[in-house]
Amino acid sequence: MKSVRELASEIVAREGGFVEDPDDPGGATKYGVTIHTLRRLGLDVTGDGRVDGADVRRLTQAQAVEIYIDHFFRRPGIGALPEVLQPTVFDMYVNAGAHAVKILQRLCGQMGFACSEDGLIGPETIRAAQRAFEAAPGHLADAYGIARRNYYYALADARPASRKYARRRDGGKGGWITRAEEFIAPRYHLTEAQHRARVAAWG
Secondary structure, X not given: OOOHHHHHHHHHHHHOOOEOOOOOOOOOEEOOEEHHHXXXXXXXXXXXXXXXXXXXXXXXXXXXXXXXHHHHHHOOOHHHOOHHHHHHHHHHHHHHOOHHHHHHHHHHHHOOOOOOOOOOOOHHHHHHHHHHHHHOOOOHHHHHHHHHHHHHHHHHXXXXXXXXXXXXXXXXXXXXXXXXXXXXXXXXXXXXXXHHHHHHHHO
């Protein structure tokens, strides 16, 4: 298994540089770290006494990696989950916060291992995830990835401004979908035709 630092470095590379998309609720973002995250953590990167877009722009890759390791892996307790789940839940947590855990909790419940859908990784969730892994060790990561992909599609169903993240301008798979499928075995990837059929109602 890759180290947490290797996983964090891959996420930073996947997220890319500075963006400030008005359709993105996260606001100014660099390497996937949003201005809201910097403010929540009180990280004044520029040292000017306030946290604003300039701090996001000044953020380095190394700083982003440390933020991910500390605040998006260790503090939520992702390391307590079965190893096979850690990369995809970690990546999803960076992208969607506690929703990453809720998706797992819901999946465990659907598999017969109920736990509260509170977005927190506590003893109940750890136990349910371990039991789910023992029941389907070769399939749990794929099942989570598929649930994650479904979450993105549903989010875009409900919020038209977010559809550009799930569907490219040419109609192909958008970044959200390709990102989820990086953690799903190829045999479970949607074909382009299946993807286009899924988003056809968006017009």
